[in-house]
Amino acid sequence: MAPGILVDDTTSRNGLELEETSDQIDAVNVLKGQSQIKFDDDSQFDSAKDKTQFRQYEEACDRVQNFYREQHAKQTVAYNLKARNDFKTRRREEMTVWQAIEKLNTLIDESDPDTSLSQIQHLLQSAEAIRKDGKPRWMQVTGLIHDLGKLLYFYGSEGQWDVVGDTFPVGCAFDKRIIYPDTFAANPDSHDPIYSTKFGIYSPGCGLDNVMLSWGHDEYLYHVVKDQSTLPPEALAMIRYHSFYPWHKENAYRELMDEHDEDMLRAVRAFNPYDLYSKSDKVPDVEELKPYYLELIDEFFPQKVLKW
Template sequence: MKVAVGPDPSLVYRPDVDPEVAKDKGRFRNFTSGPLLDRVFATYKQMHTQQTVDFVRKKHTQFGGFSYKKMTVLEAVDMLDGLVDESDPDVDFPNSFHAFQTAEGIRKAHPDKDWFHLVGLLHDLGKVLVLAGEPQWAVVGDTFPVGCRPQASVVFCDSTFQDNPDLQDPRYSTELGMYRPHCGLENVLMCWGHDEYMYQMMKFNKFSLPPEAFYVVRFHSFYPWHTGGDYRQLCSEQDLAMLPWVQEFKYGHPRGGLVGRDEGWRGWGLPHKALSLPCCSKFDLYTKSSELPDVDTLRPYYQGLIDKYCPGVLSW
């Protein structure tokens, strides 16, 4: 039985979308009618009201034992086929096809980085939370840190946080909130959703992937950071060194038109060597296509990667 979860608001409305992506955006998620945008706004309003320090800590406790289900990676991929978005006007095919499309796009651009191919397959598997009964606003959408004042590039920032109780708490309502300057994103409490859940699940199950993989999974929806340029006051040098990998995953290149512009990279606090990442096709954003991959043919290759980095039956 399919579960219609509605559109992922992070794809329906994003005011800071890359201009190059925007040129082709008309082909994807082309929602112009008021009612759908109202629904997207309502989703973010719910998210930005209820995602608090207390809520996120409770979710870590609730799901941190990873006792929801025992299954392999490919069983989880197949499980997400029950989350076909029946309101999506672009496509009507299972989520597993998007997972394989993303992975194959990365494989084509980075044939020597098999761990990156696997990340393409893994990145959205945390959406099994919907099948565990979690509401959409606690699973999908752009992410942000809790425990500090939201920054300007958070979607609907000016109109959705008024009822969030943390912003009335002096511990959490300043720019730094409960954090120290440049404490590192590893020490930041991100809002709860499929990114954070999957990141924690990978750690719990001791995936033998490189640190870049964990960064991509945890922060691929953190648009205010990798796209908006905000939350730099929380970043360590390690975070800034990892940032281009997240941008590579999302856009196929470092974000913001900064390729080849030294002044832009200095503005991010990134080393010039970050420019060594190649420009290539976009992997996660707008990869949906009617040209579906032959999943049966691809499965043996990805099973090999799973056996290498995260074998067997895992705890979810």
């Protein structure tokens, strides 16, 4: 397959394997602790849940560490520039948001005959938890779409490592608060005379809008929707930064932030529980909820058909 070309034949890609990796990454992040939580009030839907009962760290540890060893070696400045160029120049499929949800549902779940929940149900769980807590409509639709960037796995990605996993800046020193920081030793940028310095190609207080984050489903979806929706900055931050755990969880990279980023940090921390802890909620009825969410999608995606 030529780099960057969209194809519908996904037989060479196992969606279930991607989801298993993604779920185990979530399990590790759950067990690393709880996020701090209008839209940034404490979440109520998960208040009675025993977070220690989510899948244990040891179950995910070996596979997740191997995943990050590959990701940390390959997420270079050069690769990120190439990935963004491929995104801008490839032929992009056109479809509505709901069609994209159905496409992700098919691509992932047809490979998993034993799955108990479809991708649509997972997305609706996040959205419904946000809705039940009375959060704004823009936050509800953000919960619905936040993982649609996983379509990238079937649109010219090079593997799981550039689709899922925690994100981090490239072009400056890799912070020790990134998960498994020692695995960056294999990344050539960690030895580069500029990229290995504290600020690298950036400057203090430049703002995260000006920072290149590792390419994956968050960054991809952010670039898809930022110019094709009326979502507010808080929603775009939730999409772009929800896997940026070194920042919103460990307080790394604060020296790159500007004043705007302080507000965005509050938004991302408010969103995090709905991303991590909604998967054990009851199974939503897709057909019952679909009319509500179709209306919600139309409210924030007036163009109806998006380029993916």
